[in-house]
Amino acid sequence: MAAASSSSSSSVRPALSSLGRRHLATPVSSGSRSSAHRILVIGGGAAGQAISHQLLRSGAFPNKHDIAIVDPKTTHDYQPGWTLVGGGLKKKEDLRRPMADLAQEKEGLGLYNDAVESFDPDNNCVKTRDGRTLSYEHLIVAPGLRLMPEKVSGLSEAMRDMDAKVASIYDYDSCDRVWDLVQQHRSGPAIFTQPPQPHKCAGAPQKIMWLALDHWKSQGLSRSDIPITYATALPAMFGVPKYAATLEALRKERDVEGLFGHNLVAVNGSTATFAKGEEKVTRPFSLLHAVPPQGPHDFIRSSPLANPTSGFVDVDDKTLRHVKYSNVWSAGDSSSLPTSKTAAAVTSQAPILVNNLLSSLAGTSDAPQEYDGYTSCPIPTEYGKLVLCEFAYNGVPKESFGPTLGIDQAQPSRAFYYLKRDFFPWVYFNAMVKGTWAGPNGWLSAPKWKGAAPSVGGGQARAFSSVVGKMGGSNGAAGRRGFATSARAARDQPSRRPRDPLERDSTAVRYALPGGETLIVRPAPSSGGGSSTGSSATTTTTADPAKILVEEANSEAYLPPALRPRTARKQQARFNSTTPRRTDLSPSEIAEIQALRREGGASVPDIARKFNCSEVFVRIVAPAGAEAKREAQRGMERVRRGEEGSTRFGDLLRREARRARREMW
Missing domain, CATH: 3.50.50.60 (FAD/NAD(P)-binding domain)
Known part of the structure; x- marks a missing residue:
């Protein structure tokens, strides 16, 4: 530092x-x-x-x-x-x-x-x-x-006993043992518990249940082989009604027993005891995933x-x-x-x-x-799908993708699963x-x-x-x-x-942007750099700014790989054309590009072809105005409502997804 x-x-x-x-x-x-x-x-x-x-x-x-x-x-x-x-x-x-x-x-x-x-x-x-x-x-x-397993009689001892089939993802020493027990388990009842609030992440106690259920299903095991019980101190599957409805439907569809209002109070051998009000309920288990009380x-x-x-x-x-x-x-x-x-x-x-x-x-x-109470709880419902719960105070949904992309975040999604597994x-x-x-x-x-x-x-x-x-x-x-x-x-x-920490690189070409910033284009190491004669000589370069930006975006130093990377053929066609792309545009040419974008008479590909530069470069030096963005959004809404032909729907969806992804980065 x-x-x-x-x-x-x-x-x-x-x-x-x-x-x-x-x-x-x-x-x-x-x-x-x-x-x-x-x-x-x-x-x-x-x-x-x-x-x-x-x-x-x-x-x-x-x-x-x-x-x-x-x-x-x-x-x-x-x-x-x-x-x-x-x-x-x-x-x-x-x-x-x-x-x-x-x-x-x-x-x-x-x-x-x-x-x-x-x-x-x-x-x-x-x-x-x-x-x-x-x-x-x-x-x-x-x-x-603070985790307080001592508040459940026998839980601390059971989690330390390597012969007991008890573990928890809430403990570093025990979380990997959960996977061992799930893999070894072939028959007998499995119980997953959730204590009363407060505890970390209200959805985590059922996340591991859904993953375990999906693993057992992939092994050909059925409900008759492994009866699954979800015992929660809460009155429902989740505290936000929108997401609780989806999770409750999944519970019934997958034949998972729900014990609502049941709080784990004791573990004795292979028997779990729950308190439901003044009543005590005992259940045998062959595998117990226990979430300890916290405070x-x-x-x-x-x-x-x-x-x-x-x-x-x-x-x-x-x-x-x-x-x-x-x-x-x-x-x-x-x-x-x-x-x-x-x-x-x-x-x-x-x-x-x-x-x-x-x-x-x-x-x-x-x-x-x-602060409006924003929080998020991504709940994987199986390997490859996830419900992305986002909400604020009073359980009011506050979603990042729903308003922008028209996605129902209460429905299990494959894209959200990879956010949880890789991006987060x-x-x-x-x-x-x-x-x-x-x-x-x-x-x-x-x-x-x-x-x-x-x-x-x-x-x-x-x-x-x-x-x-x-x-x-x-x-x-x-x-x-x-x-x-x-x-x-x-x-x-x-x-x-600066996007590149070597902003003083003598081989770089600089462009003034509308917001008063400077775009620095530096040739990739493989390009051999620019030509120079002496420390004060004029430097020229044919580096493609779009290629540099994409290379940086795919670098581990900046961002993880895109969810859907371009194929090698499309990448080569886009950046390795026989005609080198220009990066030495004059200020007057850039001003002309910005004027064309403001007038809206020419598309980005048309402008890129006219000036022999990349489309990414055009979008950087001449970003679309607010009104153009609003009009695109209104067009998207018209297509969704069926007021326009459906032939453009796929293109608009992809364009909207790319815009949302750029904003997220």
């Missing part, structure tokens, strides 16, 4: 250092018994990592150890992936990282491998188990949930920060700020936010918390950003924990700040501006990977990180 240096009031700090570097988080000296930090983050999980890195990228904390994380663990796990481990789709070791390795590309993030003993918010300090006293200006509490950590429950009813950190449902202590914040599973506790919820919570905290530091009067684990470690991913709002740019940087000694006044625009807002260009497409977007969005 390159050290963050101070910047003048007119400059903007780069978002990240070059992609090739890897550095460890800076461990705080174990000999120090008392330390002061501007931001103290309790918990190095999904919420703690996302928030601390977004704060680092803001440029408001240039000094070493301005921000520090406290977490007793030395490793960090992608816990949503444990379902995939239990289903035989991933190895648990691939979903674990050393805690220190997550702080890459920036120096100065402190890390205490220590546990919190108590909070003293009246004196702005935290006491740790090792006897440290850590003071702070702002405190972020995000240590997650807040004791050091939170017993602290002044806790909500007296739930025991979680008592924060405002919208601003994520503590209801009593203005310099205390919380997000993720340990907060009192009344929404499902998932990593997807953190992707929406983190940018809002960061924005509001920076505004508080700046002392601005701007209205705080508000990739984006988690490559973007979310690095502070650059905001879930349905896409990639984040570093927020701007103005004014002089605080002095190293802390004597200079810390005056920072409010965050410019919504970080990763759904209507803002900053949250997407594409370029600004309007004067307003160009004015409001933060300066973007």
Whole structure:
């Protein structure tokens, strides 16, 4: 990580250092018994990592150890992936990282491998188990949930007994054993349990059931061979009616017994005991997947920060700020936010918390950003299909793909399955924990700040501006990977990180874009580069910008492969034509392209042929106007309603899907 240096009031700090570097988080000296930090983050999980890195990228904390994380663990796990481990789709070791390795590309993030003993918010300090006293200006509490298998009699012992047919995807040591038991199981009743709320991801207890059922079906085993029971403390299959209806229909169709309102209270040998009100129900099993009860950590429950009813950190449902202590914040599973506790919820919570905290530091009067309760629960219903549940407070659906593509997300989809299996684990470690991913709002740019940087000694006044625009807002260009497409977007969005970190490459050709940005085209290494005579000679190149963009998009350093990559024949026909594509268009030619696009008299392929350049290049330097996009959307709606001929329907669907995918990237 390159050290963050101070910047003048007119400059903007780069978002990240070059992609090739890897550095460890800076461990705080174990000999120090008392330390002061501007931001103290309790918990190095999904919420703690996302928030601390977004704060680092803001440029408001240039000094070493301005921000520090406290977490007793030395490793960090992608816990949503444990379902995939239990289903035989991933190895648990691939979903674990050393805690220190997550702080890459920036120096100065402190890390205490220590546990919190108590909070003293009246004196702005935290006491740790090792006897440290850590003071702070702002405190972020995000240590997650605590598993409590001891609350179910005999469960802890059964999960440790390798001869018992009991396991859980909620535990790192046990999640791979689930897949072993599923493969070995050939006959006898299988029970899958779900405890009462709160617990991580309301859909996870049934995810593993659907995968196990599909595996047994593929092995030729029937309901008579393996009777399956889903015993849940909830009154329905899911808390959101739209998705509950689909899952209930699947349960009946696949002949899965539903025990609703049944809470697991004891495991004795091969017998499970459930409480249904005052009644006790016992069931024999040959395989038991048990989800242990969960709740807040004791050091939170017993602290002044806790909500007296739930025991979680008592924060405002919208601003994520503590209801009593203005310099205390919380997000993720340990907060009192009344929404499902998932990593997807953190992707929406983190940018809002960061924005509001920076505004508080700046002392601005701007209205705080508000969290609407967004969360997501992708539920695989079999190998190859998944229901993508997305909703906000009060169980109101808030879907990313339905309004755009007309997809019913309550119906199992193959595309959504690959998001869960491949894309989400990739984006988690490559973007979310690095502070650059905001879930349905896409990639984040570093927020701007103005004014002089605080002095190293802390004597200079810390005056920072409010965050410019919504970080990763759904209507803002900053949250997407594409370029600004309007004067307003160009004015409001933060300066973007260059697509290529070697922006000073002497072989590159540069083009001014409408939003005030610069497109840098650098020849691919295989092209032999440009020709040059001396350090100041004029450089020429025939590199195809479209080819470069596609190569970058297919690179592991930027994005995973597209769901439907072009065939080799189409790729060759598009980029390896006998006539080299031009990349040295003059400013007047680019202005002419932009005029043709504004007038709408010529299509993108026609313009590309006229100027002998790529279609991607045309779309970058002359993006379609807002009215043209709205007209295309209206045309799509007319086709869907049957008001126009169906011959264009396939082309429009594909075009709409490509547009949505570009916005998601």
